[in-house]
Amino acid sequence: MTYIDQLKREIQLNKIPKRIISLVPSQTELLVDLGLEASIVGVTKFCVHPKHLRMSKAVVGGTKQINIEKIEALRPDIILCNKEENTKEIIESLKEIAAIHVSDIYNLKDCFELINMYGEIFNIKRTTSTLVSNIQLEREAFQLQFQNRDKLKVAYFIWKKPWMVAASDNFIDVMITEAGFVNVYKEEKRYPEIDLNNSKLKEADLIFLSSEPFPFKEEHVLELQSKFPEKTIKIVDGELFSWYGSRLLKSYTYFKTLSS
Template sequence: MIFKDQLNREIQINKTPKRIISLVPSQTELLVDLGLEASLVGVTKFCVHPKHLRISKAVVGGTKQINIEKIKALKPDIILCNKEENTKDIIEELEAFAPIHISDIYNLKDCFELISMYGNIFNVKTRASDIIKSIQQEREAYQSKNIKKIKVAYFIWKNPWMVAASDTFINIMINEACFSNVFADETRYPEIDLNNSKLKEADLIFLSSEPFPFKENHIAELQTQFLNKKIKIVDGEMFSWYGSRLLKSYEYFNILHP
């Protein structure tokens, strides 16, 4: 059978894969929610949901550094990657011995497409369809509240200070949460100075729990410069993880609005 991934690459798979390696945490969680935990043989050290996976499955490295020999020994039927998370060199090494499916996520349409693709590849179409419908229902219920948009700045890193701007999945989810990103006219993850004029426009400052692990002491540090602004640590997974994590995102967004 011939399948396509989100880079429009053709993948030859002769039978439903039963030995899966996932190199992307949010995709690992999606596989479990699709009922495919038993087929997972390898995950990354960042695949933290569900927590027991890193004990019950082989850990093959991170998303940028992997143990090729360990992956080979697991004899995967398919390896699941992501264009942004995994490097081109990793993909090329893995292609030598297993089919590679690469995701490329920019918006919710891409998320739904990926879930549907996994439904087809792993023969779990009904479960995939159910997850998509549930996410759409959560989204519609949240949007029906007509929440007033509030301006935010969303920090992802310190030293240097970096924020999420447009052309990122985080920015899509900022809008989904009914916030307005003050850095939306910039692209990707720009480095900024804390004297940046756009920060003055923000009603809220979000410090993401990942990839930089912002803590309460960072709130205190910023509060000295932004005396009249509310600064909050937010769950980065709810803004940057796609797949079945979206089932929890909208409920989480409810608690973020003042």
């Protein structure tokens, strides 16, 4: 069978894959929630959900550095990657080992497409269709409840030293909008470095410090609060703003806590 991934690459599979390696944490969690845990043979050290998985599956490296020999020894039928999280060099190095499926996520449509692609590849279309429907129901319920709320402006920090924020052209920006906020860095691209005297930052009503990839702590809240005493500054769950698999089921309930 021929399948097409999100980079429009053709993938040839002669059977339903039974030995899966996932190099993307959010996609690993998605596989488990789709009932495919038994088929997973390899994960990354960053695949932290569910917590027990790294103890029961082979850890083949990170998202940017992998152990090729270990991956080859696992004899995977398919390796699941992501354009942003895994390098082009990694994807090229694996193509002789197994079929490679690469996701490319910028919005919710892409998320739903990926989930449905897994439904086709792993022959679980009913399960994936149900998951997409349930996420859409959570989204619709949130929008109905908060549709008339004033939209506060937010600056969403992902890194310190240098200070970096999520701007546009990435999934976090989409989820900032989904949560009912306006990204003050919407006019910039990707993840720019900024100075704390940046004029856009002064426009923000809220400053969000993401729990990942930089592990912001309360000490960083206090540091920024001293500089911006009039702003609300809080640490937010980065996974619920950036993981695009089944964790989306939890995002909208979490967004309600930020909107209250």
